[in-house]
Amino acid sequence: MTALWAAAVMVTGALPGLANALPTYTEVRAAYRPSDTLILDRTGQVIQRLRTDPTVRRGQWTLLQDISPALRTAMVLSEDQRFYEHSGVDWRAASAAAWGNLWNSKTRGASTITMQLAALLDGDGFLQRGAGGRSVVQKLGQTVAAQVLDRRWRKDQILEAYLNVVPFRGEVVGIDALSRTLFGKAPHGLDEREAAVAAALVRAPNAKVQQVSQRACGVLKALQPGGKVSCEGLDMFATAALQRRDFDTSEGIAPHLARRLVAQSMRAGFEPVAFALGTNAAAATPPASTSTGAPTASPAQPRALPPATVRSTLSAPLQRFALETLQRHLRELHGRHVEDGALVVLDNASGEVLAWVGSSGELSEAPEVDGVLAPRQPGPTLKPFLYAQAIAQRRITAASLLEDSPAHIPTASGLYIPQNYDRQFKGWVSARTALAASLNVPAVRTLVMVSPDAFAKQLKAVGLPLRELGDYYGYSLALGSAEVPLLNLTNAYRTLANGGVYGPISTVIPSPMxxxxxxxxxxxxxxxxxxxxxxxxxxxxxxxxxPAMTAPGQQAIDPRAAFIVGDILSDSNARARTFGTSSILATRFWSAVKTGTSKDMRDNWAVGWSQR
Known part of the structure; x- marks a missing residue:
């Protein structure tokens, strides 16, 4: 008796703190995070779902009006029949439960929906159920918390929050995850039989199928009082619904960018929350308790949460078109030693990424590898920046003649002897023809004029992350011996498109704040x-x-040189020596394009821009 009295005194002292610790409805909504992050395109269309919380399966927050009336009714009838009448605690049910426990007879529980929600929102773990159930002290605390919650929240808010955070079977938490996992539909589409099974899982989430179907039968009869209710086939229905299903951790059309955006968001740091939502009671570790049976309250550890949604700069139609186009070409090239590919599209003006295809997906042997970010040798796609630098330094003009003939260039490690792609030489050619037709020897002769170290600095100025100084690469730098990612190379070409102004890339639509x-x-x-x-x-x-700020651009290339290079790369006649007069590079609109083949013909590149 003394111990009980001491416990009561202790809880009474803790009650003001417990009441103040209860979050508001707005705070619960703000703290709620689905287990999956949804990546949206620039218009708000979902393009990728990515599992970011492996501990639970929690869907999107569902408004009460979007939950089927059958489920709302079934949950109230099953868990708290006088929910709309009491003030957080059903004293009539509590008295019946106490009397039943006194005589050891079977009776329904006395925890109301509000009391259960109070325990679910308890970040300190004070009200969490232990292995042997809640102690008297915990019940008293839960009672007070429920009454406080009932005064501060509306009934519809209480029921809505409860349905979104209550644990169901296994890892499933909340009605959205339950509806989609068990029944393959949204919560608004649940019928009475499905609602009965859902309500039956709350009391015993991991019960055997027979127990679930028996309880669901009782709920179904409560939903149709006085009617002839048949529970025939309910066992089979429950068995099918409760079968374990495997779900992909990611599905959509932009998996590589989705992972990158979520990782960036987590590194940037999201608002920490001090209370957990929807912890699975069956799997939760019971909190430590004192000698009186009261759990030891420990301060909740704030944790960073992944975002519920991220609005990317991608265009869903363009992303889908890019992925399908890449896959179609890879199928056509099957058997010709072409294994995979990657593709990225940027908006010239804003730097926003409109399409990001890191691999061919199902056709790839390494679908997780992001080819947009993987450093690879770009081959002759670096030549436009070399010619732009030489033109800006007035070493050459577009009409200057360069010799395309065998060259033996002395270096510290011996003679460097560059070769053209076709291992033939064209003699004296203009700089325009040398660049457009992608002749290697004239490019190397141009680099001799500029110097590898100066060229390396120019490449870094347009955002190419060279790991070494120019002398490390030597004259082979003119032919793309340095490894760079496709994303950076594409943005470097965007610099040419913008008159030599280099600007950053963006992948997320900026928030107003x-x-x-x-x-x-x-x-x-x-x-x-x-x-x-x-x-x-x-x-x-x-x-x-x-308000969010946007970084200004920087003049990285002389604007006149950038214009001349763009004009050369758009000249179909100038590239005819190598590609012919009607190559696939010719478009019906103005466009500048450059191709490249890396050392040992390992990778093929094509980078270009239009007036957009």
Missing amino acids: AVIPATAVIPDSIRDPSLREAASLQRQRGLRVK
Whole structure:
């Protein structure tokens, strides 16, 4: 008796802190994160689903109005019949449960939906059920917390939050994940039989199928009072619904960029939360307890959460077209030692990535490898930057004659003897023809004029991440001996398209606000009510908001030289010596393009731009 009295005193002292620790409905919504992050295209269309929380399977937050009436009714009838009448605690049910326990008779539980939600929102673990159930002290705390919750929240908010965070079977948490996992449909489409099975899982999430079907039968009868309800076939239906299903951790048309965006978001740091949502009670570790049976309250550890959605700069139609085009060409080249490919499309003006295809997906032997970011030798695709530098330095013009003949260039390691792709020589040619037709020997002679070290600095100025100085690569740098990623090379060509102005790449549509650590008032410039509400919540947590900034571009190439190089690369007649007059590089609109083949003909490249 003394121990019980001491426990009661202890809990009474802890109750004000427990009540204050309960989050608001807005905070719960803000803290909620699905187990999958959805990557959206620039218009808001879902293009990729990526599993980011392996501990649970939690779907999107579902509004109460988007949950079928059958499920809402079934859940209330099963868990809390007087939900809309009591103030958080059903004292009539509690009395019946206490009387039943006294006489050791079978009775229904007394935990209301509000009490269960209070325990689920308890970040300190004080109210979490232990291996032997909740202690008297925990029940008392749960009762107080439920009454506080009922005063602060509306009934529809309580039921909505409960349905979104309640654990179901196995790793499944929340009604959206349950509906899609067990029944293959959204929550608004659940019928009475499906709703009965869902409600039956709350009381015993991991029960055997027979127990689930028996309880579901009772719920089904409660849904149709006075009617003739047949539970025939319910066992078979429950067995089919509860079969284990394997789900891909990622599905969509942009897996490589999706992983990159989520990783960047996590590194940038998301707003930490101090309470966990929807922990599976069956798998949860019971908290440590004192001698009175009360769990030891420990401060919740804030944790960074992955974003629920990321709005990318991709264009879904263009991304799909790029992927399908790559796959079609790879199928056509099957058996010709072409194994995989990658593709990226940038917007010239903004630098936004419109398409990002890291591999051919199902056709690839290494689908996880991102060819957009993998460093590879780009071959002659570096030549435009060399000629632009030589033109800017007034060493050559587009009409200058360069000798395409055998060359023996002395280096520290011996003679360097460059060869053309076809191992033939064209004699004296103009710089225009040498670049457009991608002749190797004239390019090397041009690099002798510029110097490898100066050329390496030019390549770094347009964003190519060379790992060594120019002298390390020597004169082979003119032919692309340095490894660079496709993304950086494409952006370097974008520099040529923009008159020599280098600018950064963006993969995410910028938010109206950027979160930075500090405290401040909400700016008057934020007029959207939803944004102001979010800003208010940020301010309460020690954060403030300000508009996101865009980095300015830098002049990396002489604009006149960039124009001349673009004109050369768009000249079909100038490239005819190598590609003919009607090659695949010719388009019906203005475009500049350069191809490249790496050493030992390992990789083929094609990079270009249009006026967009």
